[in-house]
Amino acid sequence: MMIKTIVFIGAGNVATQLGLAFKEAGFEILQVYSRTGKSATLLSNKLNCFATTDIKKIVTHADLYIFSVKDSALSKILRDFEVDNAFAVHTSGSIGLEVFRGLKLRYGVFYPLQTLSKSVRADFEKIPVCVEAQDVKHLNLLMRMGKKITRNVTHVNSQQRAVMHVAAVFACNFTNHLYAIADDLMEKENLSFDLLFPLIEETLRKVKNHKPYEVQTGPAVRNDKEIMQKHLQQLASLPAYQKIYNFISKSIIETKKRNS
Amino acid sequence: MMIKTIVFIGAGNVATQLGLAFKEAGFEILQVYSRTGKSATLLSNKLNCFATTDIKKIVTHADLYIFSVKDSALSKILRDFEVDNAFAVHTSGSIGLEVFRGLKLRYGVFYPLQTLSKSVRADFEKIPVCVEAQDVKHLNLLMRMGKKITRNVTHVNSQQRAVMHVAAVFACNFTNHLYAIADDLMEKENLSFDLLFPLIEETLRKVKNHKPYEVQTGPAVRNDKEIMQKHLQQLASLPAYQKIYNFISKSIIETKKRNS
Numbered sequence: 026m027m028i029k030t031i032v033f034i035g036a037g038n039v040a041t042q043l044g045l046a047f048k049e050a051g052f053e054i055l056q057v058y059s060r061t062g063k064s065a066t067l068l069s070n071k072l073n074c075f076a077t078t079d080i081k082k083i084v085t086h087a088d089l090y091i092f093s094v095k096d097s098a099l100s101k102i103l104r105d106f107e108v109d110n111a112f113a114v115h116t117s118g119s120i121g122l123e124v125f126r127g128l129k130l131r132y133g134v135f136y137p138l139q140t141l142s143k144s145v146r147a148d149f150e151k152i153p154v155c156v157e158a159q160d161v162k163h164l165n166l167l168m169r170m171g172k173k174i175t176r177n178v179t180h181v182n183s184q185q186r187a188v189m190h191v192a193a194v195f196a197c198n199f200t201n202h203l204y205a206i207a208d209d210l211m212e213k214e215n216l217s218f219d220l221l222f223p224l225i226e227e228t229l230r231k232v233k234n235h236k237p238y239e240v241q242t243g244p245a246v247r248n249d250k251e252i253m254q255k256h257l258q259q260l261a262s263l264p265a266y267q268k269i270y271n272f273i274s275k276s277i278i279e280t281k282k283r284n285s
Numbered sequence: 286m287m288i289k290t291i292v293f294i295g296a297g298n299v300a301t302q303l304g305l306a307f308k309e310a311g312f313e314i315l316q317v318y319s320r321t322g323k324s325a326t327l328l329s330n331k332l333n334c335f336a337t338t339d340i341k342k343i344v345t346h347a348d349l350y351i352f353s354v355k356d357s358a359l360s361k362i363l364r365d366f367e368v369d370n371a372f373a374v375h376t377s378g379s380i381g382l383e384v385f386r387g388l389k390l391r392y393g394v395f396y397p398l399q400t401l402s403k404s405v406r407a408d409f410e411k412i413p414v415c416v417e418a419q420d421v422k423h424l425n426l427l428m429r430m431g432k433k434i435t436r437n438v439t440h441v442n443s444q445q446r447a448v449m450h451v452a453a454v455f456a457c458n459f460t461n462h463l464y465a466i467a468d469d470l471m472e473k474e475n476l477s478f479d480l481l482f483p484l485i486e487e488t489l490r491k492v493k494n495h496k497p498y499e500v501q502t503g504p505a506v507r508n509d510k511e512i513m514q515k516h517l518q519q520l521a522s523l524p525a526y527q528k529i530y531n532f533i534s535k536s537i538i539e540t541k542k543r544n545s
Binding site for chain 2: 096097119138139140151152153155177179181184185187188189190191192193194195196197198199200201202203204205206207208209210211213214215216218220221222223224225226227228229231232233236237238240241242243244245246251252255256259260265266268269270272273276277279280
């Protein structure tokens with residue numbers, strides 16, 4: 026068996042980018058289901074397939090059903106889905122395989138580790154896809170399918186995927202928040218955030234070749250109390266930033282103590 | 286007047302990379318001073334010039350004296366420096382112009398905003414250099430000099446530079462610490478940190494075209510309590526990371542409240 030035909034349940038950011046990637050790789054997208062007609066139609070037009078807002082009208086002969094809906098909506102929609110013995114995967118980073126247990130389905134997970142949006146076309150070739158399935162046979166099906174759109178397909182179990190999702194929050198969402206703080210500080214002094222790009226890029230370049238812990242720089246890792254005190258004074262009028270400065274500096278100092 | 290000849294006081298990471306860049310750009314490096322003979326010799330060999338460990342033996346006819354020493358050592362070494370009316374700059378991000386006041390010197394600041402090391406050759410063309418001086422004449426001298434090694438020379442006053450230095454800590458040192466946490470989480474689950482690179486790169490790509498605040502994603506900015514709760518449970522055995530997860534999530538939520 027090989028997967029050739031796909032139905033998308035959900036028409037959000039992930040469904041849109043996965044749909045486009047699979048279509049381009051030669052898969053046939055049969056149908057898009059979404060609760061709201063507008064998004065179903067929008068995506069089905071892009072994928073040149075049928076749209077429906079009625080879960081009972083989903084075609085029954087697809088090789089794979091990809092559930093790309095909000096985490097909180099997934100179990101309910103899986104219960105409403107009535108195609109017995111269908112091969113179903115979800116695309117969530119934080120939901121385990123057990124969401125499928127007790128349902129009349131064959132099942133797996135197809136999780137692209139990237140922040141996706143409807144309007145910006147994703148370059149899937151560079152996106153790691155994490156797959157998991159009920160058994161080796163279905164895992165191999167997903168592996169082969171993933172390799173049609175990216176070179177980076179990895180078997181990741183539910184526990185690993187959940188922790189990876191937390192790690193992604195640290196490495197992506199939290200760093201973005203730190204960029205937002207830096208941008209705000211620069212703006213208050215009429216300086217462009219762009220000035221920091223070379224420094225940010227260098228930070229990233231370094232962790233590509235070293236463990237981030239080993240290339241930690243800055244006053245905290247040197248335990249340079251004088252500079253840290255100066256920085257805290259600079260932030261005197263911004264207690265929220267002062268708190269975060271203090272807190273992360275302490276975490277860097279403690280991490281160093283733990284590891285030395 | 287134009288600057289053609291330079292003496293370096295200090296032989297650390299910044300002196301090394303600035304020295305190499307200025308030499309390549311056609312400046313003549315006359316001498317390197319360092320407290321320790323070994324580093325003075327090491328750098329003077331690279332720059333093909335004289336070395337000294339005796340501050341009284343520094344040549345008196347250089348056009349510019351670049352003080353690249355530890356912040357805590359700068360004022361003492363400036364007091365010991367006896368070349369009257371010399372043009373002196375320091376390269377520190379966190380020390381103001383006032384360190385020169387009351388000394389018989391003409392003065393300014395030449396601050397390269399980058400994390401530099403002795404062994405990795407810096408690509409200065411892409412490094413922002415922030416200059417400041419006692420008057421317009423000396424500022425222009427430093428501007429012109431900076432433009433010989435980078436296209437990115439900006440006039441930044443002491444208050445701006447100090448805040449920029451704090452912003453750099455947020456954008457570079459603190460993000461690196463978050464990478465270190467992510468790496469540690471991944472490693473504990475036998476997953477490679479490399480899997481997160483596309484996500485990290487996408488985060489950076491986005492802030493090049495948008496304000497970081499506007500492209501914030503993740504459970505905290507959506508105030509998705511269910512996922513945040515799940516993540517905190519994932520971190521149950523790692524209270525230090527749990528604390529930082531909680532703290533930055535709250536900061537993201539509060540920032541959104543303040544701005545909306």
